[in-house]
Amino acid sequence: MKKYYVKTAEGVLVSATPEQIADAKTEKFVLEVPDPPPVPGDNPLKEVADLLRQLATDVRATTDKQTEQIEAYKKAAAKGFPIPGLNAPVGDTPAGDMKDFLGHYELAYQGKRLMDKFHHPTHQIDEKTRLELAKFWCLFLRATVNQDYKARDKYWEYFGPQIKTAVGDAGNVFPLPTILETEILAFARETSVLLQYARIWDMTSEKQVFPAESSGATVAWGNTTSAGDPTISEVELDANELSSYSTVKNATLQDARSDIVSWLTESMAEAAGLELDNQGFNGTGTPFIGVLNANGAGYSVTLTGTAFQNVGFTDLSAMIAKLDGLKKQGARFWFHGQILHYVRILKDDNNRPIFYDTIGAPTSGTILGYPYTEVIKAPSNTGSNTAFMAFGSLRYVAVGRRLDTANLSVDPYGLFLTNRTRYKLYQRWAIKCALRNGLVRMLTA
16 A cells, blocks of 8 residues: 655655645655554454455366376376376276275276177176276286286285185286186186086085986886885096186286286186187096096997098987987087088988978977087098097086186286287196996098
């Protein structure tokens, strides 16, 4: 504010009176002085208005500064740079402790494909399971690829109670929690024929015996009942090691928006499922004997020719005739998709096609009235003395799953020059033809 002064006869400046200020002839001296502090209670509305105005100015300045910092953090996190003091991307982070171990991955993308009926028509996970899988994979990746020991400790803290038997060393090997092992098995069924149709037993030890009835009880007419008990045999399952690999590009692994959870879960499940099919059908005894082996199926039908295309109507009919009536319940043909071509063009002795696949048919896609299933791992390259087709029910095949021994490990160095990282799923399985006379195979001469 302005303060007016006039000079006295002694040359001293004193405050000017209103009349002196108004008198233009009076010489005045003007000074700028601070406004006097407001008297409490003098004008409360003005005080509040001034206070709010200053507060709004301060808040806006602080908000603008924080917004600039957040945008800078987001850009850095999207490029994979770690942010000091932060364990998760700044911005839209999930609630709870998820932000502590997601790293730079965006939760909205992780595991979404596993919930999609288009990609997985027979099994989809729910939202709760998706979050649990995201927790596991993000912790696993940070602990192995990024060598984050805090993530490793968090893994054991969070998933440790689910793990009953620790397998592997203390390095980049992680026992699988129950939820991940269960989901891998469920998704593996979509790929594996064996897991869809065979009987699966949970094994609590390396070797386990299960009963199998090979014949029924005897009966008798008349007033005398002869003794007769069902013939019970035992199937001993011996769990063996199964290792399946999956390779992922490092660029995909580091992409914040890639669905790495679905990618790795599907890859592990597919690799395990296909290898189980390989052993279940083609196994030669190391470690398992498959259905197409001479010691697997109880019966065999041999073609007159040495090539797959030599299969005829009589050969297929002979396979069906090998099995007793009750053993044909639930039976179907099992072969590679390429063999289906030779079957589709076959005709019976009356020149009628033996493959029925017409619209409106009582049972679509049958061979002599029995359904078929394509097996990706079944033989497709023709050759002499080669078993390539099976008939029967896979419920006569026993599959044992050793509990609490699965683990997952990572190898970031073996494919270093190709910028890829390899993952290995380790499980223990057992496969055995429990009732050989319920299965028949076909082989070339």
